[in-house]
Amino acid sequence: MDRTPSRARPARGFTLIELLVALAVMALLALVSWRGLDGMSRATTQNQLRADAVLTLQTTLAQWSADLDAVVALAQTRPIDWDGRVLRLTRSGGDAANPSVLVVAWTLRAGPDGVRWRRWQSPPFSTRGAWQQAWTQAASWAQENSGAQGSYGGPNGFSDTVLIPVQNWQLYYFRNDVWVPAGELQATPANPQAPIGSIVSMPDGVRLVLTLPPGDGLSGTLTRDWVRPTVGSQRS
Numbered sequence: 001m002d003r004t005p006s007r008a009r010p011a012r013g014f015t016l017i018e019l020l021v022a023l024a025v026m027a028l029l030a031l032v033s034w035r036g037l038d039g040m041s042r043a044t045t046q047n048q049l050r051a052d053a054v055l056t057l058q059t060t061l062a063q064w065s066a067d068l069d070a071v072v073a074l075a076q077t078r079p080i081d082w083d084g085r086v087l088r089l090t091r092s093g094g095d096a097a098n099p100s101v102l103v104v105a106w107t108l109r110a111g112p113d114g115v116r117w118r119r120w121q122s123p124p125f126s127t128r129g130a131w132q133q134a135w136t137q138a139a140s141w142a143q144e145n146s147g148a149q150g151s152y153g154g155p156n157g158f159s160d161t162v163l164i165p166v167q168n169w170q171l172y173y174f175r176n177d178v179w180v181p182a183g184e185l186q187a188t189p190a191n192p193q194a195p196i197g198s199i200v201s202m203p204d205g206v207r208l209v210l211t212l213p214p215g216d217g218l219s220g221t222l223t224r225d226w227v228r229p230t231v232g233s234q235r236s
Contacts, residue, residue: 053164053217060163061224063119064208067091067104068226071202074101077131079202082171082182086142088135093124100124101131105138108166114213117166123157167211174205174227182206204228 070091073079081088086107093100105120120141122134141160171182208224 049217056164057218057222060117064106064224065226067106068206069229070094072101073202074128074131076128078135083139084183086139087171087182088138090131090135095124098124100126103131103134103138105142107142108169109142109144111162113162114165115167117163117169117210119161119163121159121161165213165215165217167213169211170209172207172209173203174207175203179205179207202228 067089071079071089072092074090077090078088079090086105088103088105091102091104093102102124103122107118107120108115109118120138122137125131125134137158141158172179173182205228206226208226210222210224212219212222
């Protein structure tokens with residue numbers, strides 16, 4: 001029995017509409033994928049900025065605590081002084097083999113990269129005359145408007161370190177079981193009308209309140225309490 005071979009059907013291709021739909025779906029998938037990758041990249045960058053800011057803040061506060069821990073009270077000198085703009089400290093040099101004294105200062109200064117917390121340090125010295133000179137220079141440094149390192153940095157041994165961005169800062173002293181604004185002598189029964197001025201002796205505690213500016217790193221208000229090592233119990 002003879003069979004007539006069937007005619008082969010021609011191959012069917014994509015229509016123009018099907019091709020356009022496929023291209024639109026691929027473009028949509030590419031857009032969604034790109035947005036997902038961009039979001040991951042932004043999150044990674046923000047987390048890295050925050051981690052760097054936390055590390056810098058921790059290092060700065062460690063230096064702050066180290067300066068307060070090393071404050072010394074010498075005859076005819078001030079261990080601490082706050083005038084509302086700059087905090088000056090007289091501290092030991094930290095080298096037991098070669099005993100010396102330093103003057104350090106902390107302040108807010110504006111510069112090309114905004115307002116930042118800065119730390120100034122004198123070279124080590126061992127005479128009262130050198131202390132007086134460094135104490136005066138620390139106050140002059142805080143009054144400078146330049147954002148550069150300043151006239152006391154470099155070969156003469158004075159250092160000026162730019163630290164973290166800070167919008168505002170406040171200091172409080174702990175004396176007689178009460179926190180009072182730094183620079184304000186606490187009234188006592190013997191002296192009920194205590195004048196405003198710097199406290200000559202070292203307080204039992206120092207409270208630091210920093211207002212950090214908004215940004216990709218850290219922001220908000222941070223409070224750090226320091227307690228004099230000779231004080232037996234933690235103050236809060």
